[in-house]
Amino acid sequence: MAPPMxxxxxxxxxxxxxxxxxxxxxxxxxxxxEQALAENLVAATILCNEQSRAPSEEYxxxxxxxxxxxxxxxxxxxxxxxxxEQIEVDLGDVPADIHRIVxxxxxxxxxxxxxxxxxxxxxxxxxxxxxxxQELVRSENLAPALRSETAICLGELYRHPTGWKFKVIGQGxxxxxxxxxxxxxxxx
Amino acid sequence: MTIDAxxxxxxxxxxxxxxxxxxSKPVAAAHSKIADFVTGRATxxxxxxxxxxxxxxxxxxxxxVGQRTAPVPPRTTPAARPPVPAEPRPAPAPPPTATSSLDLxxxxxxxxxxxxxxxxxxxxxPPPxxxxxxxxxxxxxxxxxxxxxxxxxxxxxxxxxxxxxxxxxxxxxxxxxxxxxxxxxxxxxxxxxxxxxxxxxxxxxxxxxxxxxRRAAPAFPEPRTQQGISTILTPFAPTxxxxxxxxxxxxxxxxxxxxxxxxxxxxxxAYQLRSGRSSTVQHHAGRRFAPPGExxxxxxxxxxxxxxxxxxxxxxxxxxxxxxxxxxxxxxxRLRWGGTLVATTFGGDRIEMPIELPPSDAxxxxxxxxxxxxxxxxxxxxxxxxxTVREACRGYGFDRITWLDEMSPVD
Numbered sequence: 153m154a155p156p157m158x159x160x161x162x163x164x165x166x167x168x169x170x171x172x173x174x175x176x177x178x179x180x181x182x183x184x185x186e187q188a189l190a191e192n193l194v195a196a197t198i199l200c201n202e203q204s205r206a207p208s209e210e211y212x213x214x215x216x217x218x219x220x221x222x223x224x225x226x227x228x229x230x231x232x233x234x235x236x237e238q239i240e241v242d243l244g245d246v247p248a249d250i251h252r253i254v255x256x257x258x259x260x261x262x263x264x265x266x267x268x269x270x271x272x273x274x275x276x277x278x279x280x281x282x283x284x285x286q287e288l289v290r291s292e293n294l295a296p297a298l299r300s301e302t303a304i305c306l307g308e309l310y311r312h313p314t315g316w317k318f319k320v321i322g323q324g325x326x327x328x329x330x331x332x333x334x335x336x337x338x339x340x
Numbered sequence: 341m342t343i344d345a346x347x348x349x350x351x352x353x354x355x356x357x358x359x360x361x362x363x364s365k366p367v368a369a370a371h372s373k374i375a376d377f378v379t380g381r382a383t384x385x386x387x388x389x390x391x392x393x394x395x396x397x398x399x400x401x402x403x404x405v406g407q408r409t410a411p412v413p414p415r416t417t418p419a420a421r422p423p424v425p426a427e428p429r430p431a432p433a434p435p436p437t438a439t440s441s442l443d444l445x446x447x448x449x450x451x452x453x454x455x456x457x458x459x460x461x462x463x464x465x466p467p468p469x470x471x472x473x474x475x476x477x478x479x480x481x482x483x484x485x486x487x488x489x490x491x492x493x494x495x496x497x498x499x500x501x502x503x504x505x506x507x508x509x510x511x512x513x514x515x516x517x518x519x520x521x522x523x524x525x526x527x528x529x530x531x532x533x534x535x536x537x538x539x540x541x542x543x544x545x546x547x548x549x550x551x552x553x554r555r556a557a558p559a560f561p562e563p564r565t566q567q568g569i570s571t572i573l574t575p576f577a578p579t580x581x582x583x584x585x586x587x588x589x590x591x592x593x594x595x596x597x598x599x600x601x602x603x604x605x606x607x608x609x610a611y612q613l614r615s616g617r618s619s620t621v622q623h624h625a626g627r628r629f630a631p632p633g634e635x636x637x638x639x640x641x642x643x644x645x646x647x648x649x650x651x652x653x654x655x656x657x658x659x660x661x662x663x664x665x666x667x668x669x670x671x672x673x674r675l676r677w678g679g680t681l682v683a684t685t686f687g688g689d690r691i692e693m694p695i696e697l698p699p700s701d702a703x704x705x706x707x708x709x710x711x712x713x714x715x716x717x718x719x720x721x722x723x724x725x726x727x728t729v730r731e732a733c734r735g736y737g738f739d740r741i742t743w744l745d746e747m748s749p750v751d
Contacts, residue, residue, distance in 0.1 A: 188636055192655055209585040216588030216714045261590045262653035263641040340589055340687030
């Protein structure tokens with residue numbers, strides 16, 4: 153198995169595996185005894201155009217909108233295996249104007265007590281082959297570097313002249329999903 | 341005992357019994373179009389020596405056909421096909437260009453080479469180089485009244501090919517074509533406007549030509565909020581629909597912005613969850629959380645700052661079926677209704693519902709929220725419906741709440 157990818161590392165998926173037609177992005181975390189934190193975590197996927205902006209709010213895939221308008225990106229209502237959330241991406245169906253697919257994790261800012269991602273023990277993302285479920289790459293544990301952040305961009309799939317690549321981002325946001333939405337143009 | 345197969349040929353001709361037919365092997369009607377048609381030779385596919393129309397295929401079809409997530413079946417690439425010499429035709433067929441407009445022949449075989457039944461290991465094939473795209477040139481001799489049956493599907497790997505035969509006619513009544521996953525179907529080059537066969541789905545490619553959303557658009561434009569502009573709900577435009585993002589991110593708050601002259605206006609909410617559980621939240625009565633006692637992660641929470649405030653946790657919006665926001669007099673006195681009920685999304689969009697009711701001490705349902713397939717629909721009700729909370733709730737169909745008194749449910 154390949155060593156875990158560090159922040160900023162990338163890999164050329166379709167160049168390395170020419171037969172790759174789809175991937176599963178698995179998001180996992182461990183909140184320990186912080187049950188309220190684990191229940192308020194939300195994994196979201198943002199489909200972005202060349203300017204790294206979401207064309208509309210429909211390109212924000214999460215538990216209340218499980219599939220993108222073009223049906224290329226879908227979040228499973230019940231993840232399989234050890235992942236907390238799983239997002240299936242059919243690379244061939246991704247529209248040509250979508251250039252990157254960003255996976256984020258945030259704490260929903262609800263009426264309950266506030267939490268931060270610094271309370272997480274473990275947090276990461278991995279990529280599986282959609283055809284056979286085989287794990288291709290995984291990120292390092294991104295949790296130790298988190299403090300007061302309430303959202304984090306875990307990784308992204310993006311187009312490259314050589315094909316689809318995957319990159320571990322690991323960037324945290326103190327202002328939560330509002331900060332991510334502002335960066336990627338998602339209307340809240 | 342041995343049987344001499346040539347014995348009938350050597351039998352002496354019985355001239356005294358002319359009614360007896362001489363037994364002899366049938367001679368093929370040499371080069372006759374009709375004979376070819378009757379014997380079915382003209383319809384035999386070049387890739388299937390001996391195959392006849394209607395003859396069942398010896399090889400079962402690929403069971404994974406049509407399954408979107410099934411593994412990619414082995415494909416036969418052009419380079420993987422073994423070189424097979426062209427099969428000699430049983431009879432010298434006339435040149436295709438010589439056929440008339442009443443050509444009763446079946447379509448000529450497309451490819452002169454039989455297809456290898458040996459699957460090869462799956463290899464990525466770019467769409468332009470798909471083997472089915474080069475399966476053969478269109479038959480120029482096909483006419484608009486070609487009554488010949490379509491060539492039988494070969495029982496090889498290539499038999500699952502969705503490619504329509506290039507010599508498809510205008511009366512092709514063929515049924516739907518099974519497609520293997522990730523197959524690249526090609527439309528017949530000779531297809532006409534009378535081709536009643538359903539069109540095969542578009543071939544998925546690595547980079548589609550354009551972004552064409554396939555989710556069905558709503559039948560009517562739903563009223564939405566606008567960034568930076570308050571949405572005012574009136575009796576003529578009483579509803580607004582939040583997007584799925586607005587309905588699932590953060591929280592949705594309700595606040596009664598009223599002047600002191602209105603009286604002791606208090607808010608409450610009656611809710612119904614997907615689980616069937618139903619009750620009320622009312623800060624004035626100390627019932628601050630929904631479900632009752634859920635202080636760690638409530639779906640609805642009531643609080644009071646300058647005004648009374650209700651907050652819905654949208655992380656749990658899938659649990660919420662509906663709710664109504666009601667207002668009543670905290671001290672039992674007469675309310676001079678006024679002010680505005682303000683709903684605010686997590687992104688800051690404001691929905692304002694003016695409270696315009698005649699002075700009364702009754703309970704008024706101010707707004708309702710329905711979860712319609714993940715989208716919250718807000719409606720300004722402004723309905724003086726009952727003298728008590730119990731009457732107001734029953735008036736809006738909350739019949740699964742049992743009551744301690746006219747103001748307090750039993751939980």
